[in-house]
């Protein structure tokens with residue numbers, strides 16, 4: 001697996017799994033009916049942000065991540081990141097590799113910490129993955145997320161000093 005910068009030609013490979021993840025409404029607080037141009041703008045970040053894809057030997061896009069300053073101005077020394085792995089390629093270490101890549105990028109760029117603002121508490125696989133990469137749950141916004149089948153659930157703010 002190779003992780004490299006995402007380019008415009010990668011978007012058609014990202015959009016199908018982006019769309020299914022967002023439409024499912026279980027893990028991201030994005031508009032469920034987001035259209036393709038809006039999704040593309042949201043996901044493919046210009047500098048100082050960065051978007052990457054994980055690809056296999058055949059060049060198939062397995063997953064994607066974007067990373068960015070969490071805030072502007074005097075909050076810009078804390079990074080954030082978001083991750084999506086194609087459901088057909090989960091459980092093979094792609095998410096972990098993207099997480100490690102984002103941490104390495106943020107460290108190299110001089111960020112002092114990485115913060116995830118909205119990790120859905122029922123997304124237990126992701127929560128466990130981020131904890132295994134050194135993130136702690138700072139707080140949980142009660143009922144911050146309306147899960148389509150589980151109702152109102154908490155949103156974790158997760159943090160790791162770099």
Ligand SMILES: CC(C)(COP(=O)(O)OP(=O)(O)OC[C@H]1O[C@@H](n2cnc3c(N)ncnc32)[C@H](O)[C@@H]1OP(=O)(O)O)[C@@H](O)C(=O)NCCC(=O)NCCS
Pocket residue numbers: 021027083084085086089090091092093094095096097116118119120123124125126128129
């Ligand atoms: C979360 C996500 C990025 C993980 O990607 P992945 O490629 O399946 O993850 P990995 O194969 O690297 O697995 C990483 C670890 O998480 C664990 N894990 C992943 N999904 C899990 C699940 N659904 N239940 C339990 N554990 C899970 C694995 O056991 C693995 O642990 P290990 O490395 O010790 O074996 C992926 O499931 C995804 O895109 N989900 C939808 C979008 C999302 O939730 N993004 C994150 C928002 S915070």
